[in-house]
Amino acid sequence: MLSIPLVLAVSAAYLLLLFMVARHAERRARVGRSLIDNPWVYTLSIGVYCTAWTYFGSVGRAASAGLAFLPIYLGPTLAMVLAWLVVRRMIRLSRQYRITSIADLVASRYGKSRLLGGLVTLITVVGIVPYIALQLKAVGSAFALVTATPLTPSTGLDGSLVLALVLAAFTIVFGARHVDASERREGMVAAIAFESVVKLLAFLAVGVSVTWGLFAGPADLFGQALAVPELAALLSLRPDGEHARGTDALQWATLTLLAMLSVLLLPRQFQVMVVENVDERHLRRASWAFPLYLLLINLFVLPIALGGLLHFGPGAANPETFVLALPLSQGQEMLALLVFLGGLSAATGMVVVETIAVATMVSHDLVLPWLLRRTRQDDLGRVLLRVRRVTIVVVLLMGHAYHHLAGEGQALVNIGLISFAAVAQFAPAVLGGLYWRGGTRLGALAGLVLGFATWFWTLMLPSIARSGGLDDRFLHEGPAGLALLRPEALLGLQGLDPLTHSLFWSLLLNATAYGVLSLWRGPSAREASQALLFVTPPQREMPVFWRGRVSPQALRQLLARFVGADRADALFAAQARVLAAQAGTASPGEIDARWVQFVETQLAGAIGSASARAMVAGVVEEEPLDHDDVRRLQQEALQLRQANEQLRSLDRLKDDFMSSVTHELRTPLTSIRALSEMMRDDPDMAVADRQRFLGIVVAETERLSRLVGQVLDLARIESGHAQWHATEVDPRALIEQAAQATAELFRERGARLTLELPAQVRPLRTDADRLMQVLMNLLGNAVKFVPSPGGQVRLSLLADAAGVTVRVQDNGPGVPREQRELIFERFRQGDQAGSRPQGTGLGLPISRQIIERLGGRLWLEPDAGQGACFAFTLAWAADPGPKSQAQEPGTRARRQP
Known part of the structure; x- marks a missing residue:
């Protein structure tokens, strides 16, 4: 066993190292050399998902239910497949509207509702406290094992309390120093990424030690396990034994879904994946690198669980301590110390990020609304910082209290899943709000209330009762003897494990209330405007749904109240320069809706979107918008977006x-x-x-x-200023004239032109000069791309009752499939600049314009396997007068002269 002074000294040194890593990252950020602007650091920061549950609880679950520990990691792996759609949208919305938390996201989406933001915050606090207790319990249990001396109040020392206070100090220093919660915490993210490396290496080390040290390798370990019937059942997916009940298909599906939702909606995951994201392109790397990280950190879970059961025997030791007990049993004290530090990393990373996220939510959505009603203090920024710091300490102390109240008698896995199920209640409001315009504030409120109440009744209260915190008679008899309201058999539904039962009822009632009430009463004008901003993919220029009058001085004073006078002046000056540049003038113009939106967005980073909306509304004279106004503004915004896209396209073409x-x-x-x-x-x-x-x-x-x-x-x-002259034209003679005019081109290329013309063709009424221009363009285009020598071009003329059809076929390389519909774009020259023939890329667009103006059609025929064939048709009589010209779509062309 290790001595207490040694473990405490090493732990303190490790925490000091984390401080140094964080401080180094912040110093680099101040000189413009961000350490976290890296896709690998971003991926490792997402590894905060792997907490003390991964280190201890997953081994314990594997020892009792075999492969049933996998869904907790399969869920995030599947979720990362959708990350580019869901998380990227969250990142863009957060960046555009300075959203700082999952509560802020929900409140902002549904009309910037303070009530909704407060409700999400309350659910988060109640749901996350058990998970913080899990971390404290895990580290306390690990410390007791490696030192053989548990630190409890009876000995005068409470290890979990000391850890909670130390983590509170670290969190305050690196996570609660700036009033703007949307500012990135470079030091914290760097420390979290470093911790992810430490816990991975430590877990791999103990896995290698057990597999190749205690046993002769994987074959030996699994061979011995298969020889024991009880252990062999852990390796089976069939629910045919006591140890295999955890692998029931329904429970697998429940856990996988729960984990998918958790990796997207847990406050700490939203913090590192969305708020702290530096570049959304990092998400591409993380979408496969994070699942790889999960694979590596779980590679030895089952071998460690089986090794512990084989070494100690079933029931002889707590499986959740196998990662420490096995090295200690072999006298590998330094390895045990490394594993202890890995578990400490897993716990501290989660606690730090989670408490920062929760403190931001509490200060924005619970404390600030109450504070604004009771104070007129000008500098509220410092007050907010103090509120966040106090909240960090209070939340950690609540976790410590839950650990002693209800966590002592529960397995780590059970505590973690309780929190996961609470956070899953955000799914209908968040995912529905991102992709369904019809979602309303009323529906989201009702869904969250019903879902949370059901979770609390069916999962949270039973967990407290089983720990001795409550009389457990209501579990078996129901409240007041009402059997239909039994928490674990609600409305008579039996046969499900408690987690599946709770998740089924809570999400069913949640989603149903959200959908039904949203359909029953449609969104208000403000909700509809926010729905447009959230459901429509974020653009550079989004519409501003505001109308009224405002004093510029009032806006400046409001912003200064939270960010300081100097900062407010700097922000106003920067915004004035931006607006002036957009207007192309020296002055930004009058104070309008754009200024109101700017101030509200800046405030949102400091106090949350709902509070920012309320504060701005208090200093402006706003004219309320109705549904007709919103629809009109929406229509003007699609139109503006289309116009901007056309302008950008024309600019690129130019x-x-x-x-x-x-x-x-x-x-x-x-x-x-x-x-x-x-x-x-x-x-x-x-x-x-x-x-x-x-x-x-x-x-x-x-x-x-x-x-x-x-x-x-x-x-x-x-x-429309071109001159057109319709005359009687002999198409056969015109083609022969074009062939003679291009004869020298064919001779220089060593190519041959073959004419396939009928003996006689009736006259065609058209513009001879323009038609000759088209023929010359097509022939000149063809001869450029045929091989030299050996080029072959065939020009054919067919006549029928409707008119004539001309085809120009060559034996060149043809047109790539992806460009066949795009080759008539204006101002483009196909192929690489170094290998393409000379030309401006205008011949084909001009030719198509001419033929269409003459009443015909020009196209590229389907690929026949050799070369390209351009064809056009003209009626016997056509009026080449002025006509409206449609813009031809397309991008880069391959074959244009």
């Missing part, structure tokens, strides 16, 4: 066009300048060389003229 045209202009201009300078600097140049250089200059000049002509031509066509 950039691409300028890049392409600049490149095409620079090439001939460079040649012209170089050759001209050579002729200028060498007056004695041979006549033949001078003539050759002049020929190149003329050719490059013609190329420039064609480029400018194409750009102007497209502009005239799109603006």
Whole structure:
């Protein structure tokens, strides 16, 4: 056994190391070198999910129920599959509206309701206190085992109380120093990530020691276990024995669902995954790296459980202490000390993050509303900080009290699952609020009240009664003898384990009340406006649902009341610069809804969205919005979003066009300048060389003229200013003329052009010049992409009763499948810049515009396995007059001249 001074000294040194890690991270952040701006650190911080339950409780559960410990980790693994959809939306909403907690998220979604935020906070406090007690109990039990001297009040020392106070100090120092709760806690996150590494390494170390030290490897360990019938049952998924009852399919499903919801909704998980997120792209790494972390930390759970049962014998030792008892039994005291530190890491990480999250919720949603009604103090920022710090201490002391009241007689696993079931009550309001506009404040309130009351009656009270804290007769007889209200057989439902029974009734009543009441009475105007902001994927520019009058001085004084005068002035100045830049003027303009939204958002980070809404409403003259106003604003906001997307698309097209045209202009201009300078600097140049250089200059000049002509031509066509002249045209003769005009191009490429024309075709009434332009574009496009030599291009003409069809088929590489519908986009040149043929990317868009203006259609035929085939049709008589032109969709093209 280890001495008490040694364990205390090592524990103190470890906690000091955590302080140093946190302090180092904060110093780096101050100089702009964030330590937590890393996907691996982000992933490790999510590892705060693995608490003392993982270290001790999962081994205990595996020793009694075999593989039934797995759902607690399968659930988060499955949840991370959806993380890119659910968590990413939470991250974006939190960043855009400075949401600081799960209570703030729910309150903000449903009309910024103070009542709803307060209810979520109360549920969180009641539900999380047992889980904090679990951590204190686990560390206390571990300390008692490694020292063989439990620290209890009877000995004059209460180890769990000391731990609670030390953790309170750490949490206050690194988690409650800034009034703005949305500011990232770099030190805390770095310490949590470091702890995740320590607990993983320690657990792997004891697993390796048991598997290859106490036994000869996995084959030996599992072989010995299979030889014992009671232990062999732990490795079976069939519920056919005492130890296998935990693997019942219904219980697996319950635990998996519970764990899925918990990893998304636990306050500590919301804190590290959402509030402390630096870059939403880190979520991609975490979506597979966090499940890998869970796999590694659970790799030896079953071997340790089986090893302990084989070594000590069933019932001879508490399975929850196997991770420590096995090394101690082999005299591996240093390994036991390392494992103790791992368990301490698992407990401290959870407690620190959880109490920060809970303290933020309590200060924003419970204390501040009461405080604002009773004080007119100007500087409330310091008051809020004191409230959070006191809350941290109080919550930890409540956890300590629950540990002594109800936790002594319960297994760790049971305490943890009670908390998980409480947090699961947030699921209908949160998930429904993120994806269903019809969810209402009334529905969320009713659902949470019913769900929480059912959880309390069917799970929390029975746990206290079994620990001796209450008379347990109501468990068997029901209150006042009403058997239908028995907590573990509600309305006569029997045969389920207590957890499944409680989760079934609580979530059923919760979700039903939420859905039915939301449908019965629709959302108010404010709820509808918030629903639009939350359900619609967050955009850079979201609509502001506010109308009224406000004094700028009142807004500044309100903000200064919570963040300080200097900070408020700096924020106002920065916002003025942003608005001025958006308006393109030197002044930001008058104080309008954008200023109100800005101040409210800044306040939300300090006092929560519901309180921020109430505070702003107290200093402005707001005109209430009705449903018609909200619908009108919603319509204007889709329209604005579409307009912004079109503008961004046009801006991208403009950039691409300028890049392409600049490149095409620079090439001939460079040649012209170089050759001209050579002729200028060498007056004695041979006549033949001078003539050759002049020929190149003329050719490059013609190329420039064609480029400018194409750009102007497209502009005239799109603006409706192009000239159209319909005449009788012989399509056969026009095609032959186009073939002759491009003959030199084909000769230079070593390609062959084949014409397939009928002997005689009736005249076509159309614009001959424009049709010739299309033919030249298509032929010029084809000859660029055929192999040289060996290129083949076939131009065919078919006539029927409706009109003519022209096809240009080549034997080039063809068009990639993903670009076949996108190749007619304007101002694009397909393929890589280094390998594509010369061109501006305007030929195909111009050709399609011309054909459509002539009353026809131009398209790319389906891939026939070799090359590409462009075709167009024209009616015998068409009016090429002004018509409205539709913007062609698409992105980068592969085959454009």
